[in-house]
Amino acid sequence: MDSFVEQLKRGTEEEFTEESVWNGSAVNTTSSSLPAIYLPLLPRYLRHPTTRGRKATEFQETKEACLNYIQDALLQHQWQRAAEFMTIYLETLENTSAEKRMAAPEVIWRIGTEILCHHSKSSIEEFNYFAEQMKNLGVKRYLKVCLEHVFHLLCNGLIDEAYQNLSLAEGWRYGEQTTAQDKELKLIQAYKGLLDYYNWTKKRKAMLELDGNFADSVEQEMHSFFRQAAVNLKEIIKIPGVWDPFVKCYVDLLEFYEDYDEVRQVLSEYAYNSKFPPNPNAHVYYYQFLKRQGESKKTLMSVLKILHEIVPSHELMLEYNAMLQKSTLASILTGSRRSGTLERTGGQPSTLATTWRKEIGRKMKVLLVKKHWWLESCWEEIANTSNMFHTKAA
Incomplete structure (x- = not known):
């Protein structure tokens, strides 16, 4: 060409x-x-x-x-x-x-x-x-061109070449332009951290498959990649922005080494810092981490409540709704006991709790009736169709 x-x-x-x-x-x-x-x-x-x-x-x-x-x-x-x-x-x-x-x-x-x-x-x-x-x-576009070059190499599966280009760009210095392109330089380092994380995952997999001295040497290499990746990933997520891939990788690194306090701090900051743009995924990551840690329902619901305000149609709202129903029933029953209603009503639940249960029961009956009606009408339609077919065949 x-x-x-x-x-x-x-x-x-x-x-x-x-x-x-x-x-x-x-x-x-x-x-x-x-x-x-x-x-x-x-x-x-x-x-x-x-x-x-x-x-x-x-x-x-x-x-x-x-x-x-x-x-x-x-x-x-x-x-x-x-x-x-x-x-x-x-x-x-x-x-x-x-x-x-x-x-x-x-x-x-x-x-x-x-x-x-x-x-x-x-x-x-x-x-x-x-x-x-x-x-x-032009030095003003140097780091941006470097990033695009790296993306092209990654799309073609040339990971080692991409890492080499990121290393060269990371060491780039040009007078005042270095300060002016500080964010681009941090982005270069962050993508280098992603590739370090990628190498760390490969070493982790190899370590789990090996035993003895080989496993020890692989573990040392893995820890080296961890340190490099953690430093670069931690720096980029301090800057206000949407950094979902970097946050997920950093959390995976920290959880592997059981640094749960750091994970909690990072995810809480990512979700609730007002300098960061609204990001539903930030609340999802925080909720999933708290759930893995076995946090109380109250804490989980407080996270999902904020997510509901941002994205009411999120799939986690099904869990939030289930929690709300259980919490509402529990609070009604607990309130009845604390107010002495059970003693005044002869040990029976309050009128409010009874009404609430009856309403739920009524709705469930309606759903069951609809279900049976649908099944009956469906089979009736099938039977009619079958009779018509046999009549025409005769």
Whole structure:
């Protein structure tokens, strides 16, 4: 594939003018089966509006037109055509406008990644080369490009390569940009922690299958991965945000080593800290942990009550409803005993408790009647259908 990645290596030599964009002659297509593209998407006077009274140069208008062609090719999933236009659009890195020249790497990175992820002839080697070129085009996007590169490697099953790239990005420093990209750097470390957790789970499985000296050495390696993963995962979940995968992995690590106090603190903070955005999963994780620890029904209900306010239709509301029914009946009976009602009524439950029970019993009877009625009508319909069939056959 004569792709724009190769164009990055040798530079573009094609003559490209605004007029050639409109008539389609600028594109040297490798396949004659591809139809010519004409894009009357907007009136010409609306495509390149001038700003602050400054008229765009012919070079800028040409590149804007080329970008329109690329976007249209992407929408139609014409990856080869988009790649061919991209070799021309790379010239925008030499734009005389400082503003457009600074914005160009972002556009090239996002569009180029999209093309390489979908093109049938794209290879992991080409993507790696393109990512490295994008990292060197601007320090402001260095860590973001690193993350996207890592995601692509993980999607292709290249876990070791992804870990290596994360390690390199973790050690990246560039003056004031290091402080400006502190959150991105923590995200890099967090994903590195996820891969450390992945290696920890593999070692844990191996340790359970081995005995003797081999098991001891594997346990040491496993503990090393635990320390690395725990440090990075703990840092990211301190930042307000939604960090469900990181929290689950961190909790799994802590529970394995029976550090339940730390788990309680982490999950409580994740669920109830007002700086964090509302997150139903945070309350679910906390509830599930408390349930595993055998906490009282009152504590569990207090967690589910808040979850009910956020997501009334959550599946855990079935458990919450069952708890409420048991709690209501228990409180009625307990209240009757404490108020001396049983003594005044000759040891019988209060009128309120009796009424409540009768109401439940009445509803259950109605459900049973409906159930029997449905069964009877169903069998009656089947019998009628069967009789009609036999009559027609006779």
